[in-house]
Amino acid sequence: MSTQLDPVDLVRSISFGSRVAEDEAKELRDYFVQTETWRQVREGEVDVVLAPKGSGKSAIYSMLLGEQDALFDEKVLLAPGENLSGTPAFAALTAEASLPESQLIGIWKLYFLVLISEEIEQYDLKSESSKKLFEHLRDAGILPEHRPKATLLTMVREYVARLLNPKSAETSMSIDGVTGAVTGFSGKIEFSEPSFAATKDGHVSVDALYALAEKALQDAGYSLWIVLDRLDAAFAAFPELERNALRALFRAYGDLASYERVKLKIFLRSDIWENVTDEGFREASHIVRETAIVWDSDSLRQLVVRRLTRSDALLAHFGRTAESVLASTESQNAFFYEVFAQQVDAGSGKTETWKWALSRTEDGTGTSAPRELIHLFSEVRNAQLARHETAQTAPEPPALFHPKTFDVALPVVSKARLAKTIYAEFSDVKPFVEKLARQKTEHNLASLGLLWGTDASQTADMVRRLVSIGFLSERGKTQNYWVPFMYRPALEMIQGKADGVA
Known part of the structure; x- marks a missing residue:
């Protein structure tokens, strides 16, 4: 039986959440739509996830990090390659915006090796292989020792720069304990196979260190996923560096593809991927474990309805349970049209509210992204509360939102999309x-x-x-x-x- 509550309190009880996944990591699990893309990522079937801005890429990334304990039980370790919030760690690379691709490949590969060793140490996966790996990294001065990721990247960048520019190499490497800056250098990790004499002198290739890491994980019975997101934020002001850094990243990905225990999981905006490959990129053909995020009308409606069902007051008002509402696409659609009016614009032949919302949040590719859709419904909520405050005409029951609220909400979404996506990303x-x-x-x-x-x-x-x-x-x-x-x-x-x- 339904419970009649005050319409204002009902609208206030509804929250459509944040448009940005990073801002609602704790709440995300409650209304995350478990799409086929999510299943592929969670089961380890794909390595590269491509998606337009605002389509849920970072939501999947956040959800994956939330599975850290469950994945550990399945013998999979997760190593985030980037800070989850705040200044991106990869911004450390922008200090030298003209880094050559050879150095960038070296930086990626050595940085990932440092992250791997950090996880092996954290989970105490002791073996002869891990011992040798730590010794080599310690001798080179780049053993993690719980430093911030930006500091690790700076250390690696300095090491690679000196290694690939022998004239500038010093005799030893030491790290400032306060700043993490490199103050000396000794280059015994190489990116090609060292000579016999160099091997006797303690030199070792990066590939040999990856082999040690692979063996250490194999001995312990674990696999390790290095997960990368926020790559667009890291290089936003340096388009040429972004292009070179990402081409180098995917070349490093190709070099590491042969390892069974170490996998990269890369979350990248599809428009940035197109920029990386628009002049030809042979390595792209080697990336076969990829997927693209695709939303259809039913999955987007479920996204909105799931957020509605987080309101206990709303469910009580309509005499529903979250389980009954989410049971099928039909029940989701029926509940949507209890909460919202059938049409935004009155008249026969006019578009239904849901189709109206989709068409008004589509871009020129015909794609309606979750970010703009959630923003639209959040602004509809704000507009309805404003109508209550000014005693404007109430919606016809059972709807809680007047159709005119959509007309008020759309310009807000439009201005945000134009400013924050078109102007900000494509000046x-x-x-x-x-x-x-x-x-x-x-x-x-x-x-x-x-x-x-x-x-x-x-x-x-x-x-x-x-x-x-x-x-x-x-x-x-x-x-x-x-x-x-x-x-x-x-x-x-x-x-x-x-x-x-x-």
């Missing part, structure tokens, strides 16, 4: 996008060239760029270009075709 397109403000929503090359003051070649190049980042959508084979609903309110655009567009 080169900003002057061209801004010229579309208060213009019509559908254009062709001629109308855009006239608006931008560009010739045919420049116009075509910019259109391709805007299509690739999802700001424009090509309409069929007409070479007409359409600005998605998501960006229109922020730019105050006018529905319709520009002059001269057929």
